[in-house]
Amino acid sequence: MQPTTHALPHPGVLESHHEELSFWRKYIFATDHKVIGIQYGITGLSFLFFGFCLVALMRWQLAYPGASIPVIGGSLNAILGDAMMNKSPQGGYFMAAELYNAFGAMHGTIMVFLAIVPLAFAAFGNLIVPLQIGAADMAFPRINMASYQAYFMGGVIMLVSFFIPGGAAQAGWTSYSPLASIIATDGQTFWLIGMVFLITSSLLGAVNFIATIIQLRAPGMTWMRLPFFCWAQFVTAFLLLLAFPPLEAAAVMQLMDKVAHTSFFLPTGLVIAGKAAEISGGGSPLLWQHLFWFLGHPEVYVLILPAMGIVCEIIANNTRKPIWGYKSLVYSVLVIGFLSFIVWAHHMYLTGMGTKISTFFQTTTMIISVPSVIILTCLFLSLWGGSIRFNTPMLFALAFLPMFGIGGLTGLPLGFNFSDIHLHDTYYIIAHFHYIVAPGTIFGLFAGIYYWFPKVTGRTMSEHLGKIHFWGSLIFMNLVFLPMFAQGMAGLGRRMYDGGATYANSAETIGIPLDMIHRNVSISHAAWALGLAQIPFIFNFFWSLKHGKKVTSDNHWGSTTLEWQTPTPPPHGNFLKPPVVYRGPYEYSVPGHAQDFTPQNQP
Amino acid sequence: MNTACPATPRILLRKTNLDKPLWEKLFMDIPYIVKPREDTGLYNAKVGIWLFLASEVMLFGALFSSYILLRVGAAAGTWPHGLLNVALGTINTLVLICSSVTVVMSWASLKLGNFGRYRIYQSITLLCALTFLGIKSVEYHDKFNHYEVIQTDGRIVDGHLVERTKDFDLAKKTGAVTLLGHFVEKTEAGAHEATAKHAEHSNITIPVAQIKKMENYGPWHSTYLAIYFTLTGLHALHVFAGAAVIFVIWGPLAGLWKTDPARYTNRIEISGLFWHFVDLVWIFLFPVLYLL
Numbered sequence: 047m048q049p050t051t052h053a054l055p056h057p058g059v060l061e062s063h064h065e066e067l068s069f070w071r072k073y074i075f076a077t078d079h080k081v082i083g084i085q086y087g088i089t090g091l092s093f094l095f096f097g098f099c100l101v102a103l104m105r106w107q108l109a110y111p112g113a114s115i116p117v118i119g120g121s122l123n124a125i126l127g128d129a130m131m132n133k134s135p136q137g138g139y140f141m142a143a144e145l146y147n148a149f150g151a152m153h154g155t156i157m158v159f160l161a162i163v164p165l166a167f168a169a170f171g172n173l174i175v176p177l178q179i180g181a182a183d184m185a186f187p188r189i190n191m192a193s194y195q196a197y198f199m200g201g202v203i204m205l206v207s208f209f210i211p212g213g214a215a216q217a218g219w220t221s222y223s224p225l226a227s228i229i230a231t232d233g234q235t236f237w238l239i240g241m242v243f244l245i246t247s248s249l250l251g252a253v254n255f256i257a258t259i260i261q262l263r264a265p266g267m268t269w270m271r272l273p274f275f276c277w278a279q280f281v282t283a284f285l286l287l288l289a290f291p292p293l294e295a296a297a298v299m300q301l302m303d304k305v306a307h308t309s310f311f312l313p314t315g316l317v318i319a320g321k322a323a324e325i326s327g328g329g330s331p332l333l334w335q336h337l338f339w340f341l342g343h344p345e346v347y348v349l350i351l352p353a354m355g356i357v358c359e360i361i362a363n364n365t366r367k368p369i370w371g372y373k374s375l376v377y378s379v380l381v382i383g384f385l386s387f388i389v390w391a392h393h394m395y396l397t398g399m400g401t402k403i404s405t406f407f408q409t410t411t412m413i414i415s416v417p418s419v420i421i422l423t424c425l426f427l428s429l430w431g432g433s434i435r436f437n438t439p440m441l442f443a444l445a446f447l448p449m450f451g452i453g454g455l456t457g458l459p460l461g462f463n464f465s466d467i468h469l470h471d472t473y474y475i476i477a478h479f480h481y482i483v484a485p486g487t488i489f490g491l492f493a494g495i496y497y498w499f500p501k502v503t504g505r506t507m508s509e510h511l512g513k514i515h516f517w518g519s520l521i522f523m524n525l526v527f528l529p530m531f532a533q534g535m536a537g538l539g540r541r542m543y544d545g546g547a548t549y550a551n552s553a554e555t556i557g558i559p560l561d562m563i564h565r566n567v568s569i570s571h572a573a574w575a576l577g578l579a580q581i582p583f584i585f586n587f588f589w590s591l592k593h594g595k596k597v598t599s600d601n602h603w604g605s606t607t608l609e610w611q612t613p614t615p616p617p618h619g620n621f622l623k624p625p626v627v628y629r630g631p632y633e634y635s636v637p638g639h640a641q642d643f644t645p646q647n648q649p
Numbered sequence: 650m651n652t653a654c655p656a657t658p659r660i661l662l663r664k665t666n667l668d669k670p671l672w673e674k675l676f677m678d679i680p681y682i683v684k685p686r687e688d689t690g691l692y693n694a695k696v697g698i699w700l701f702l703a704s705e706v707m708l709f710g711a712l713f714s715s716y717i718l719l720r721v722g723a724a725a726g727t728w729p730h731g732l733l734n735v736a737l738g739t740i741n742t743l744v745l746i747c748s749s750v751t752v753v754m755s756w757a758s759l760k761l762g763n764f765g766r767y768r769i770y771q772s773i774t775l776l777c778a779l780t781f782l783g784i785k786s787v788e789y790h791d792k793f794n795h796y797e798v799i800q801t802d803g804r805i806v807d808g809h810l811v812e813r814t815k816d817f818d819l820a821k822k823t824g825a826v827t828l829l830g831h832f833v834e835k836t837e838a839g840a841h842e843a844t845a846k847h848a849e850h851s852n853i854t855i856p857v858a859q860i861k862k863m864e865n866y867g868p869w870h871s872t873y874l875a876i877y878f879t880l881t882g883l884h885a886l887h888v889f890a891g892a893a894v895i896f897v898i899w900g901p902l903a904g905l906w907k908t909d910p911a912r913y914t915n916r917i918e919i920s921g922l923f924w925h926f927v928d929l930v931w932i933f934l935f936p937v938l939y940l941l
Contacts (some may be wrong), residue, residue, distance in 0.1 A: 182678040185693045249704050257696040260689060261681050291704050292711035299879060308868045308875035328872035333718050337711055372845065621676045
């Protein structure tokens with residue numbers, strides 16, 4: 047390295063590249079964290095849309111089992127083949143059970159691993175974290191690029207698997223063995239290889255984020271001056287770093303079961319379709335579940351923590367007052383990070399792993415609700431006495447609080463093993479985790495998109511369309527998921543291909559009230575309406591890129607954090623001069639100051 | 650805020666950049682690439698490699714945990730012992746320990762500015778890696794050549810493949826196979842590997858017509874072999890990757906020593922940390938798979 051660059055305390059921020067990079071270097075093989083963040087964002091939003099389309103089709107089958115799919119039934123048959131679609135006696139095509147299972151498995155996989163994690167962690171993390179800590183870029187730009195490319199490859203493999211003979215993986219996003227291992231098609235093999243790519247991508251991302259936050263904080267940016275969003279991302283990165291490798295090990299072992307005919311997860315004496323399986327046996331199906339949920343539970347916090355971070359930033363900004371209990375937030379998020387590693391087996395109460403183990407995990411599960419409640423309470427109390435600006439990002443952030451509250455509180459009966467026995471694998475659990483992730487995390491993501499759009503593009507999104515989008519989403523989200531609690535408590539199982547219609551005729555013997563099964567129709571209507579409610583957003587997003595109102599200031603929302611103290615959009619290298627931090631992240635409405643916000647870099 | 654860039658520092662920096670390759674210019678702007686940050690005492694890559702190794706610990710930790718669970722869950726008396734060649738395993742352990750020493754010496758040589766000695770030490774490391782992988786493939790080959798044949802009369806022959814007749818075909822039931830081995834005393838149901846070492850070995854020829862099942866000792870043969878191949882295979886991949894990185898720094902990227910010796914030395918430190926981790930995994934693998 048040249049000595050000149052050493053002599054400067056923060057050399058990079060002065061450096062910007064004025065030789066024009068080619069299109070490929072700039073947008074495809076980009077190493078700039080902001081471009082990579084946008085790549086993640088666009089890919090993640092596309093997968094979010096695709097994952098929604100899968101479930102929109104499944105909702106047709108649930109509402110009207112065996113009825114041919116209108117308009118696109120024929121094209122689906124042409125694309126996916128006869129094995130995946132059944133011909134209806136009235137003409138047209140409806141979904142085969144295999145396709146329903148594949149869509150169900152891939153909806154979960156795509157939403158969790160290809161949409162929400164890349165959006166919440168990688169897209170927002172890449173775009174915002176280096177800016178908020180006052181860094182010129184991520185610590186390892188080329189690893190950052192590799193991380194996106196691995197994610198992209200994983201996504202391509204998952205998509206390709208729809209079109210191979212036999213279709214995509216069908217054993218649910220949890221891929222429990224032996225079911226996952228003994229389905230004769232190759233969908234599961236593709237799923238596993240795709241997962242190895244996605245896990246690799248997350249690992250590279252996690253290493254990069256942690257190293258960046260540890261090493262590249264601007265002078266004066268002490269740990270307790272870090273915006274809460276960065277803390278949330280920091281803990282999230284640790285979860286990904288340490289929880290994903292066991293799933294990678296499990297994926298390798300299940301792959302061995304599929305291709306090398308080992309018996310890691312296949313027990314002795316396994317009988318498939320009335321015939322003893324030709325395997326060595328001796329494996330443990332429970333082992334897969336332990337390894338899967340060792341990732342699976344921290345993954346829940348990977349999904350929610352970044353959204354909490356975004357919501358925290360937006361609430362502080364729009365109440366124009368410091369966040370209430372910043373230190374409690376930070377310690378809570380650290381405790382959540384630690385505890386999330388020792389709650390995994392509450393997904394496994396019904397496996398017969400033993401009451402002592404169940405009791406342990408029930409206890410830790412109840413304990414982890416404490417820091418979650420602390421975070422939510424701090425955010426609620428931050429509203430107290432604030433003069434709130436009800437702009438679109440703030441509406442989404444505000445809606446996040448009760449929606450996450452519903453999702454969290456309905457999780458308690460699932461955390462107790464006695465009540466979980468009744469609710470396990472019903473629509474109740476679907477409703478519970480969708481409240482966390484859909485009106486929870488996705489609202490957080492929408493809030494973040496509306497909030498940071500002016501910084502990334504230099505233009506604002508339309509407030510009118512934003513509010514239409516918000517109210518439509520809020521109403522239909524609840525119409526979709528609220529009735530599912532009732533369905534689940536009535537005993538409706540979550541994986542039924544016909545939405546329980548088989549039991550409609552014998553409802554008395556099974557005990558599922560008929561109106562619970564009929565509720566599938568209204569839920570499906572609400573789900574499709576929820577899809578329509580996203581049209582204002584999609585239009586707003588693309589229209590505002592070109593025609594949105596230009597921002598008049600670099601600090602559009604009057605914010606304190608460093609990402610707003612840069613040019614708009616930030617150039618390569620981010621800052622015009624090395625930022626030095628003098629104060630905490632949420633100094634709003636400080637008495638005696640001329641403005642109602644004091645940026646972190648203001649001496 | 651003023652969005653126009655101040656012009657002077659930009660020009661100044663570009664001048665110092667002109668003689669650098671493009672990819673290096675792209676990373677100019679990130680601090681602590683070579684020099685450690687004051688409060689952490691670490692340069693970026695060192696933080697990165699330790700984090701990466703933490704995730705590797707979790708990866709191998711999960712596999713070791715699986716090993717424990719599978720072994721504890723195995724029916725009594727079915728977990729095989731003495732299937733592997735302890736002598737070869739011991740040699741491989743020594744080879745890797747030796748390579749760990751040379752990796753440290755090569756880094757120390759660079760710190761002392763002795764590039765030539767670094768190259769010698771690091772080539773010994775590479776030779777050790779090759780030796781290790783060579784011995785490992787001999788062991789793998791031995792397992793794939795090792796057959797268990799269950800005869801139609803219920804007796805079991807266990808031994809290494811000597812030859813197959815030309816018309817050998819399990820499906821058509823023609824031909825014969827010759828194994829250098831012995832008849833296992835117990836029948837199909839029981840364990841037998843433990844007695845194998847002491848039995849007299851001789852050439853046994855079995856006509857295919859008498860074979861009920863013939864299977865080699867691949868990962869499909871038992872859960873023990875499954876975890877053995879998975880763990881050692883993943884470890885061998887790590888050895889290969891580590892050796893590849895060390896080789897690339899040793900050869901194609903050696904030019905950096907002339908332009909930026911501190912950064913070059915750091916690369917040796919980083920790849921060395923990875924190499925030590927790979928060695929450490931083997932230190933656990935060896936007793937767990939070969940001795941216990």
